[in-house]
Amino acid sequence: MGLYSGKENVVLPNEQDLGAAANVVVRLCKSIKHNENYCVFFDNCYSTIPLVAYLAQQGILSIGTVRRNRIVDCTLLTKKEFKNEERGYCMLEYMKE
Template structure:
């Protein structure tokens, strides 16, 4: 019965290595805790699951459920580089970056920076643009690449698109 939502479900938070695919750490969400920690659930999950790897200059990638600007800044202080999708309705979202996004065409991008945190809006094939927040990329440096093998225009040709190319140097 695919339309019936389950009355019980599990949330499993996991940290995996992007090179090997190995599961490094995980835990099962057990509901609200009695601690007085501040921040969203996503912020607390990222902090807890990454705490044993801090001060080593690792790169963390996560989804927009977890990404907030205070978390990104705190992770940078703990010597983590981050890259995540970012919801445009979140606090500290750059409003002027989101102007005229409806006029963007496939492959167009715009960016803004605030200190070490960069925001990039990129128009993908869908109707809504994708927003990325990062402390590891320099959005002003781009490279032109061809679209993937399954992404061709109406004439069957690959098109040129821009992508971020430079990564910041690792923390020492």
């Protein structure tokens, strides 16, 4: 695994451009074996839905916190509502069909 130490936005040949931060994660994940249950963790500077979807397509699990302004057309609880929930609360409404 590598370390990120720059501002460059590198898009590898035949890769989607997922944005500067997400492209860093994609580039660093190149050495991870696909479909081997590896999980990548990243913070809200790197988390986007397209990145998580891309990694899932590549057979790489991922977990990250997300900023409210990076989720298009998704209604989240307000900070006040969220604080009223018990510790460990998880909102799984998106899984209902």
